[in-house]
Amino acid sequence: MSRGFTIIELLVVMAVLAVLASLVAPRYMEKVQTAKEVALRHNLQGLRTGIDQFYRDQSRYPENLAELVAKRYIRSIPADPVTESATTWVPVPPKEGGNGVFDIKSGAPGRARDGSSYGTW
Template identity: 55%
Template sequence: MVNNRSRGFTLIELLVVMAIVSALLSIVVPRYMHKVDVAKEAALKENLVALRVALDQHYSDKGAYPEKLADLVAQRYLRALPLDPVTERRDSWVPSIREEEGGKKVVHDVHSGAAGTALDGTAFKSW
């Protein structure tokens, strides 16, 4: 006896498997995206801490804050400006400028240049 029926999957079997896979993905993807956002916020906080520590070290060593953030790299307080993980750029940091005695403007703090709000509802620019 020869079986003429070809081996393979029927259309119904393929549709059932695709429905199961799509149901599983609809559960997993939102949780994954939330974890990505949490990781970006944690990295942003760490990078802000690193920048602020470098500013404080510059002040401790030189007795004054730098005139621009690039001075921290030029004077080797940082190897490079850290990446803002929300904007995915190194040049989006917003320095807080203060005028010192004699009219010299210096950077005494730094904030993220990212638009929008964090998961806790605070604006990224206020960090």
């Protein structure tokens, strides 16, 4: 008598695993998107804090994000977690004119889970 699994038993196990994977995968992808959005909000808050501290110390806005790094207000320019790039940030100049970075926005296309555009954060 030989021991082992029949092809039917293997197919049943594979079908059960496929059903379980199809139930778990959408929830996993939802959690990944939520984590990216939380990280984006955190990165924006850190960059805005660095810009504000620079303005308080220097009485002017930084020319670009690299100046924040050079003057050690931030360690490095963080990557936008949605675009996975540190070059997609959109600097907002001061409203009263002049040069510099008054605020920072995400350059990520699309909308967040709450329906808002990433560019409005």
